Amino acid sequence: MIYVENVTKEFKKTVKNPGLAGSVKSLFHREYETVKAVDDISFEVPKGEILGFIGANGAGKSTTIKMLTGILTPTEGKVEINGQIPFKNRKKYVKEIGVVFGQRTQLWWDLPLLETFSVLKQIYQVDEEQFKTRMAFLNEVLELDDFIKSPVRTLSLGQRMRADLAASLIHNPKVLFLDEPTIGLDVAVKNNIRKAITQINEQEKTTIILTTHDLNDIETLCKRIVMIDKGKIMYDGALSEMKQQYGKYREVNMSLFQNEDYEQLHFEEDLKLGGDDLKVVRNKEKITVTFHSDKISVSDLLSYILNKTQVKDISVNDVNIEEIVCRMYGNGVSAS
Amino acid sequence: MRFLRLYGTFIALHLKKLMEYRIDFLTGAVSFLINQITNIVFIGIIFSQIPDLDGYLFYEIIFIYGFSLVPKGIDHLLTDNLWKVAWFIVRKGDFDKYLTRPISPLAHVIMEFVQFDALGELLTGIVLVVVASVKLSISYTAGKIVLMIIAMLFGTLIFTSIKIACSAIAFKIKQSGSILQIFYMTSDFARYPVTIYNEIVKNIITYIIPFAFTAYYPASYILRGNDPVFCIGGTVVLSLILFGFSLIVWQKGISAYESAGS
Numbered sequence: 001m002i003y004v005e006n007v008t009k010e011f012k013k014t015v016k017n018p019g020l021a022g023s024v025k026s027l028f029h030r031e032y033e034t035v036k037a038v039d040d041i042s043f044e045v046p047k048g049e050i051l052g053f054i055g056a057n058g059a060g061k062s063t064t065i066k067m068l069t070g071i072l073t074p075t076e077g078k079v080e081i082n083g084q085i086p087f088k089n090r091k092k093y094v095k096e097i098g099v100v101f102g103q104r105t106q107l108w109w110d111l112p113l114l115e116t117f118s119v120l121k122q123i124y125q126v127d128e129e130q131f132k133t134r135m136a137f138l139n140e141v142l143e144l145d146d147f148i149k150s151p152v153r154t155l156s157l158g159q160r161m162r163a164d165l166a167a168s169l170i171h172n173p174k175v176l177f178l179d180e181p182t183i184g185l186d187v188a189v190k191n192n193i194r195k196a197i198t199q200i201n202e203q204e205k206t207t208i209i210l211t212t213h214d215l216n217d218i219e220t221l222c223k224r225i226v227m228i229d230k231g232k233i234m235y236d237g238a239l240s241e242m243k244q245q246y247g248k249y250r251e252v253n254m255s256l257f258q259n260e261d262y263e264q265l266h267f268e269e270d271l272k273l274g275g276d277d278l279k280v281v282r283n284k285e286k287i288t289v290t291f292h293s294d295k296i297s298v299s300d301l302l303s304y305i306l307n308k309t310q311v312k313d314i315s316v317n318d319v320n321i322e323e324i325v326c327r328m329y330g331n332g333v334s335a336s
Numbered sequence: 337m338r339f340l341r342l343y344g345t346f347i348a349l350h351l352k353k354l355m356e357y358r359i360d361f362l363t364g365a366v367s368f369l370i371n372q373i374t375n376i377v378f379i380g381i382i383f384s385q386i387p388d389l390d391g392y393l394f395y396e397i398i399f400i401y402g403f404s405l406v407p408k409g410i411d412h413l414l415t416d417n418l419w420k421v422a423w424f425i426v427r428k429g430d431f432d433k434y435l436t437r438p439i440s441p442l443a444h445v446i447m448e449f450v451q452f453d454a455l456g457e458l459l460t461g462i463v464l465v466v467v468a469s470v471k472l473s474i475s476y477t478a479g480k481i482v483l484m485i486i487a488m489l490f491g492t493l494i495f496t497s498i499k500i501a502c503s504a505i506a507f508k509i510k511q512s513g514s515i516l517q518i519f520y521m522t523s524d525f526a527r528y529p530v531t532i533y534n535e536i537v538k539n540i541i542t543y544i545i546p547f548a549f550t551a552y553y554p555a556s557y558i559l560r561g562n563d564p565v566f567c568i569g570g571t572v573v574l575s576l577i578l579f580g581f582s583l584i585v586w587q588k589g590i591s592a593y594e595s596a597g598s
Contacts, residue, residue, distance in 0.1 A: 104432070
């Protein structure tokens with residue numbers, strides 16, 4: 001379905017010296033440096049799969065998505081999707097894909113949402129019959145009815161994102177690219193969006209590539225992930241495997257009734273844990289203990305803490321994706 | 337055909353939007369009208385000091401001026417979004433959207449916005465041409481009118497082509513609004529007979545940035561019966577060459593497009 005082979009994307013950047021003098025100088029004499037935003041990546045996605053594409057900000061996720069959607073031309077390498085090369089047969093190719101960039105909208109700002117859909121219907125040449133069934137389906141999945149007659153500029157972010165997702169699906173695409181589709185949304189809307197994505201994937205066997213910073217997105221939606229850093233693929237494989245290797249870290253967040261109680265806790269001496277296996281960060285009243293759940297069980301750690309101190313508030317969380325990503329770099333994982 | 341229907345849809349939507357932002361529209365249209373009136377007053381002041389301009393009478397100048405407003409106004413009405421491409425659509429990465437749609441990005445970006453403010457310009461132009469024609473008692477034939485309309489349409493294409501080419505430079509250098517501004521402003525030279533300019537300016541606005549063909553040359557055919565092959569044919573040929581050129585620049589531009597970080 002999707003083949004990406006040794007793809008590289010380079011950008012030319014002007015090097016500017018700081019200050020006004022530097023700016024004036026660069027007006028006459030420019031120095032360029034080449035930045036590799038994406039560096040020799042390869043992967044495949046079979047039909048019907050939801051692939052999670054993760055990495056820190058600036059890792060090259062969006063650049064990759066933009067190459068796959070035909071917006072950018074790769075400097076080197078080969079991209080083939082649905083048997084087509086995105087930037088070559090662009091007009092034909094984009095009929096079969098849907099794209100959502102969470103950071104910007106593709107809806108018409110001043111128009112009622114319904115009008116946006118009818119313009120898109122014309123652009124994608126969807127016939128009336130299909131359009132009606134499609135709208136009914138999208139309405140049901142994304143609950144657009146409440147605001148379909150409102151101008152886009154009056155929509156809340158959550159409504160807008162649902163509308164954007166609907167807009168990307170109006171022509172029944174075979175492949176869907178979602179670049180941070182849950183960014184800035186509250187939990188309820190996130191759930192709603194995830195449910196919709198799952199439903200669309202199951203009912204229509206849509207292949208989906210998704211980038212996100214939210215581990216919950218990945219967890220509910222993807223079986224497989226590709227992780228990218230500094231333009232290179234760091235990990236490509238099952239999510240469960242990655243979690244086994246790196247996701248066994250948990251966080252205990254707590255605050256104490258008496259701050260001096262903290263002195264009672266000697267994790268290193270009492271539990272014989274330290275280094276990567278257990279880390280403590282103190283930020284005023286808030287104490288965060290990050291630990292490897294194979295090295296010490298949650299209950300052991302909690303009972304140790306509770307025995308030693310008077311806890312005002314305590315919670316146990318999964319570490320977020322950034323944390324896992326950071327750890328993976330720390331461990332020097334090479335491309336698999 | 338499909339494009340026309342889509343364009344129709346967009347125009348209808350814009351009319352709806354117009355109703356929503358009435359005050360803005362009225363302000364825009366009135367400001368264009370005031371702008372035009374000051375320009376005419378300015379020409380009036382010039383002529384209160386001199387009897388004729390290089391052999392051209394006041395109403396002949398008014399005719400040329402009015403003529404120049406028609407292609408400029410049509411272009412302004414239909415392709416105003418290109419200014420946004422030059423100033424910020426490319427720089428901010430908002431061009432992504434057009435590249436993910438199954439129609440020509442150029443057609444899409446142009447159709448998406450209709451600048452109704454330009455109606456003030458267009459209307460002034462038509463009124464001035466009519467008034468000047470009456471005052472000069474120009475005798476029109478059907479053929480003359482057809483040629484005049486042809487010249488106005490292809491004159492529009494000259495404006496549009498220059499806007500396409502200049503805004504496409506933004507793909508390479510991120511922002512080309514000022515470049516577009518400079519080229520667009522040279523169209524002001526077309527308001528007067530090219531014979532009043534020196535050879536360099538004359539050749540530039542005739543052959544390089546051929547704004548003289550958007551007004552003076554076709555008008556001189558109507559006013560003075562100058563060679564229609566050059567005056568009207570020139571407009572058609574040069575506009576087509578320029579249009580072809582601008583499409584190549586645009587296409588090259590798109591492949592250099594770098595989007596923006598998100």
